[in-house]
Amino acid sequence: MTKFLDEIEACIPALRRYAGALTGNWEHADDLVQDALERAIRKQRLWSPSGSLQSWLFKLQTNIYRNDLRRQKRRPPLTLIDDLTVDPSIPPDQPARLALAETKRALAYLPDEQRQALLLVALEGFSYKEATVILDIPQGTLMSRLGRARKNLRQIIDEGLPPKGKKHLRSAK
Amino acid sequence: MHKTDKINDADLHAYVDGELDEQRTLEVEIYLREHPEKARDVAVWQQQNETLQALYNTIIDEPVPSRLDPHQIAANNGKSTKSKNQWFGWQSMAAMFALFTIGVTSGWLGHGAITKTPHSPAQQLLAAHRPMVRHALVAHTTYAVEVLHPVDVSGENEQHLVSWLSKRLEVSIKAPKLTKQGFTLVGGRLLPRDEGIAAQFMYEDAHGSRITLYVIRNQKPETSSFRFASYKKMNAFYWLDHKISYVLVGNVTKQELSPLAHNIYSQLEN
Known part of the structure; x- marks a missing residue:
């Protein structure tokens, strides 16, 4: 049991990173990770030591995330608010920082399934095979989501936010 | 006989993500030299990967909050100790503004110092x-x-x-x-x-x-x-x-x- 817990512990930083990128909010990210860890520990029997513990944990976390979205019925419009301490000594327009902020914003606009595929591969460095197991989709689907994610990300950054994003604010009651 | 004729976008993604063997990698590189438009796509995707990592890798070295300690969770029989999750309760307007982040301060790339400190x-x-x-x-x-x-x-x-x-x-x-x-x-x-x-x-x-x-x-x-x-x-x-x-x-x-x-x-x- 202790060994199992130690192995889980080693995966936590990556789970937090994935959750943070997925939700765009570090507090929600840790809520999600906590849910996944609790489930993993309750369902320890379901884990077969022959597989990768990390993939299994990512799979649990992904499923919880999907269920959370479903339970809300409607996907929350993912919009980022960047909060940053204003430091007048640094010129505000550093291109690198802009690229970061824009990527983060654009990421939030990707459909969830595309965001999950992209993050598992590009951020978490999972192989395509591992990613298909975690997401429980065939490789062709993974490739198509990955391709669309990269295309959309580029387009949103190049052309600004998709116009449909505006609706969220207006339709909010 | 050029095998590069059969290279498609899936190969290019696989190239970016390090999924190809040595031989295929070589073929893709030859193909990219001959197809500058595709080479630009690949460069953009590589840049996307790097930017995503720059955005989120900071968390890796952060101290993990105690509520995520698996030993503690196990001691609690996997039952939740956290207060009610706000995520579900928010109305649409609130959810719209939910995604706050903090500490993306100036100079993350050029200066190397990132000051993201969750739970600070x-x-x-x-x-x-x-x-x-x-x-x-x-x-x-x-x-x-x-x-x-x-x-x-x-x-x-x-x-x-x-x-x-x-x-x-x-x-x-x-x-x-x-x-x-x-x-x-x-x-x-x-x-x-x-x-x-x-x-x-x-x-x-x-x-x-x-x-x-x-x-x-x-x-x-x-x-x-x-x-x-x-x-x-x-x-x-x-x-x-x-x-x-x-x-x-x-x-x-x-x-x-x-x-x-x-x-x-x-x-x-x-």
């Missing part, structure tokens, strides 16, 4: 400010577009406006002068809040571009540095200044808004 006092502070900033943004959205009734009391009656709002907020507030910056006072209004009341001053420049200054009385005296938030095309600076908190909102760029915020701060300081 700064983040707790931010969580406390979230409703205020949200409310200010909502109020701006609602009234800045208003043609007939943008304000309750017009800026022509500035003295009356300021004394009325001061009385209602139970703290002495002022309407900063921004005429040198090209903005005149349109007027102001009261706004209901969950707890207490907020005031909103509205300013307008010669082109009709409007900015609003949202003002609330602090429950207890507190000060903060300038903070920046943005939502869609709105940018906001907010700060706490002893008895009063301010949120300056505008559909103008951060660069345009920043000197206004600093100017207002210096006018209202005392």
